[in-house]
Amino acid sequence: MARGDEPENAVLREVWRDVLRRDPHQEFFHSDVRGVLRSIGPVLVEHPEYTDVVGRLCEPERVIVFRIPWVDDSGRVRVNRGFRVQFNSALGPYKGGTRFAPSVDLDVVKFLGFEQVFKNALTGQDIGGGKGGADVDPKALSAGELMRFCQSFATEMAGHAGAAVDVPAGDMGVGSREIGWIYGQYQRLIGYHEPGAFTGKPAVLGGSALRPEATGYGTVYFTRRMLDDQGRDLDGARVVVSGSGSVALHAMAKVIDSGGTVVGCSDSRGSVSEPDGVDVDLLREIKGQGGSVADYAEKRSGATASQGSPFTLECDVALPCATQNEIGPDEARALVDHGCWAVAEGANGPVTPEAREILREGGVGFGPGKAANAGGVAVSALEMQQAAGRERWSAEDVDAQLSTIMSDAYDRVREAADRYHGDPGDLENGANAAGFLRVAEAMTSLGVV
Template sequence: MNQQVQEVYEEVLRRNPNEPEFHQAVHEVLTSLSPVIDRQPEFAEYALLDRLVEPERQILFRVPWVDDSGKVQVNRGYRIEFNSVLGPYKGGLRFHHSVNRNIIKFLGFEQIFKNALTGQGIGGGKGGSDFDPHGKTDNEIMRFCQAFMTELSRHIGDKTDVPAGDIGVGAREIGYLFGQYRRLTNRYETGVLTGKGLDWGGSLARTEATGYGTVMFAQNMLADRGMDLEGMTVAVSGAGNVAIYAIEKAQQFGAKPVTFSDSSGWVYDKDGIDLDLLKEIKEVKRGRVADYVAQRPTAELHTDGSLWSVPCDVALPCATQNELHEDDARTLVANGCKVVAEGANMPCTPEAIDIFQEASVLYAPGKAANAGGVAVSALEMQQNASRARWTFDQVEESLALIMKDIHDTCLATADEFGSPGDYVLGANAAGFVRVAKAMRAQGVI
């Protein structure tokens, strides 16, 4: 690391103890920025880096709600508004028992650069709660969402902060959150949340966008090397929104996805995933992966080991942070994996990334490869502002162009800073330069 960059990182460690995921995210970005600062030292003036790693606002609040038995439950709510230099804060809400300030800060920091790469004029933020929707009734989820939005509503708006969904927050939760926001503000401000229902301000292709975008990015990586997804075997982790639509788009490109997973285990289907069955189980019945195996004779359920042991040409980690470890990376390389594109946020550990890069596996970080979701969220905001409704094909075409632009920008930036083919450096440096230029132009704030 450049000495000045190293000093900033050491200060991050001092001021943010016991936040390992946040440290990991900052370290990855700052390591990539050393050649940028060496060549353009003006980007380190006026404590720009020190301001970049410090959120503009950190909101922590109590969320009391009443369960179906009449008992009062208390959760914590978070919103980290990290950087608004390019536009209103934009980033999802995660409802999961693992949520804490460390997790939300790492996600919010990643969001700064991801959003900058889209070129859509949106800043970086993230939020959520340690509330877990699994096992809760619809009425309990509604009451929690109403209680959560009662406090969050003070801090958001279509020109201030625009949350969306993430793990544990889908169309159902967004609906309850939007209804409470409307009730509290007496405004039909459709642009305040994205991921809305299609009948009340949502965008076609938003549900599919993150998974589709990840596969589009992988296809661009292969195309740049004269290859194609047609006929390739794909390993996918997760079984939520991102994983399901990564599987769908991979199948559309002629590839054969053979795995998926949730917290109860992972599935290998040697004949390829039956997407209709997976959607029915996960999106309609909200079931577990074992339900798929019970109805699919060609599928195997595993409750131990790693799905990354399955031989594949393309790996798409779409579950959660730090799910793919060093040993998994070695196995993927040994089995001939050609491409790893992150559908989740920071799913590969630093050690795994090093192995991919040393083995010349094409590796794309989440801030580039999974930017499709927030890109279409910004397109949803655009439609809301103009009271327009785009067709599915219009949105998907725009998404494909954005993902191609992100891919090409990453490669060009990596070349510019002396590391050809390094998507990590390219993504971090390109996003940073866009943010840094705006921060310099707008003064010390």
């Protein structure tokens, strides 16, 4: 079917219309659902027994919306809104991150939760999908305010989380420090030690080795498999990475370890180009001190700062690792014009549907976030295993398992793309089809759930 049109399949068309009717203003969620429905038509031809699963799959099992009262440093009581969307538990307990950002609303969290269902399925691990967060700007809070906010958030979440129920992790604005505070309050409320209830914790609380690096590393591992199918590799490649947070910084480090050169990066205040290669250690130091990429550029004679997108730079590989919708049609056309080989999503939904179409028509390989950035949740699931066994695995062991998981995910996606869409390079449709197959089989095996 044509991209953006209604599904030709009558059942899928009815599901799509129901989604629009129930949630008419949730554009992020609509975009992701549309992409999945577009992909799974050929799957239903081979597996008609999964047809009645689709409508249930597009409706979350549970949506929790709650207020978060907290006291700021001046003694004023403030209120934010929190969310947890427990989308699908057919494969295991709900698993997904917690995002603190002013842009967080129900639309964003449902989009991320729906995406998480497929992402988690593609890892091959036994975890369902969910997502949560709050509409707060953590950068505007002092450390004391943020701790009190996390404790208030955890007070509400305590009744909905647990190692066998829902296992939240971090996401944008929520790192190991914040997860530690949330977990600490959770533990006080339940009255016993349950390290498997939250992942992304500090190492001293049972956090897994390599968890901070996992999403960035995993994105690069997936990208290397994409390039291998093109007869290329990262050695000598020019790479642009958006963002300069944890995912982006670790992706840059792994690119360099793979022989590539990071020629551009960005943050919320601008971007920087550096043809001879970004000094990741210096960038990490400056960002850790609250500085920007512009501050970094001032310290590097070969670096140039600007207010534009880093994806207008000439590059061989682009890794958007910041936030949703950062590569639109203009950026996609620039990447095509510059002969970019591949784009892999290190963030959730950073490439708009229009941009994805331009990349596809321009012959640029595209690694969808459902697969390409699954490394974080993969290692979170490994953290759950370590917590259950009261074990600590080495960084080398975790890294070896992460590399295998990402390689296996790529194989699942490629195989489904070839089988159901006749193109092993159509990884977007392949990811949707492969994820759907695994979740649909589990849902069907459970009866009507």
